[in-house]
Amino acid sequence: MILELNNISKKYKNKFALSPVDLVINEGECIVLCGGNGAGKSTMIKILTGIEKSTTGKVTFHSKRKKSFAYMPDSMNFPPEFTPIEILQYYGKFLDVKKEKINQVLEDVGLWDKRNQRVGGFSKGMSQRLNLAQCLLADTDIYILDEPTNGLDPYWVIQFKQVIQQLKEQGKTIIVSSHIMRDAIEIADQVLILFNGKVKSFGTLDQIYEEHACESLEEVFLSIHKKEQAAG
Numbered sequence: 001m002i003l004e005l006n007n008i009s010k011k012y013k014n015k016f017a018l019s020p021v022d023l024v025i026n027e028g029e030c031i032v033l034c035g036g037n038g039a040g041k042s043t044m045i046k047i048l049t050g051i052e053k054s055t056t057g058k059v060t061f062h063s064k065r066k067k068s069f070a071y072m073p074d075s076m077n078f079p080p081e082f083t084p085i086e087i088l089q090y091y092g093k094f095l096d097v098k099k100e101k102i103n104q105v106l107e108d109v110g111l112w113d114k115r116n117q118r119v120g121g122f123s124k125g126m127s128q129r130l131n132l133a134q135c136l137l138a139d140t141d142i143y144i145l146d147e148p149t150n151g152l153d154p155y156w157v158i159q160f161k162q163v164i165q166q167l168k169e170q171g172k173t174i175i176v177s178s179h180i181m182r183d184a185i186e187i188a189d190q191v192l193i194l195f196n197g198k199v200k201s202f203g204t205l206d207q208i209y210e211e212h213a214c215e216s217l218e219e220v221f222l223s224i225h226k227k228e229q230a231a232g
């Protein structure tokens with residue numbers, strides 16, 4: 001196991017954004033946190049990364065590295081007057097990253113040709129790819145990505161999935177949040193389904209389909225939705 005959540009919960013005022021959850025994540029797996037708007041995906045990610053303090057419980061990283069995870073937030077406001085290369089060099093200094101790695105990451109996210117352009121003129125998708133690039137700079141065991149495919153066009157969604165595949169081949173652990181079920185189907189080893197701050201399922205797609213007697217994630221979501229509505 002590389003990451004452990006024990007009795008993690010988050011309450012804002014009187015409402016649970018995340019009801020208490022225990023979770024074990026194994027090394028080398030890609031976990032997709034799936035759920036609709038307000039399900040608790042970002043809350044869980046923020047607790048994992050330490051951005052938010054949990055109301056109860058403890059997160060334990062079992063990585064032996066100094067930097068135990070890299071993080072891609074759902075959006076980043078990069079200083080508009082800087083260029084991708086300047087921004088990645090800045091991050092690279094803290095991470096002790098070599099120039100070659102910065103160049104490689106810029107290639108991987110398709111920003112090599114734009115490396116000297118000011119990011120103030122970037123589209124949402126280009127900024128999101130730079131956001132992914134800053135996350136990929138770190139050589140670490142766990143990559144935590146919050147809605148990484150947001151704003152990406154279909155070509156870059158496919159490229160993103162290839163980047164994830166490469167990380168998996170290197171034995172990295174990846175935690176991705178997404179409300180796009182196709183993302184989960186294509187990249188997840190295990191899917192965690194959140195609904196109204198509650199973990200409704202955690203397992204492989206086959207396990208989840210069996211548990212809910214469904215044949216697709218869409219059906220699983222509809223079935224959870226119906227049950228929750230019926231329960232009031």
Ligand SMILES: Nc1ncnc2c1ncn2[C@@H]1O[C@H](COP(=O)(O)OP(=O)(O)OP(=O)(O)O)[C@@H](O)[C@H]1O
Binds near residue numbers: 012016037041043044
């Ligand atoms: N800082 C906050 N203060 C109060 N409530 C919050 C705060 N952050 C999140 N919430 C609430 O917690 C719940 C879960 O929100 P969260 O952002 O984790 O959902 P999400 O699954 O990431 O949704 P989305 O796909 O819409 O981004 C929501 O009801 C949200 O309104």
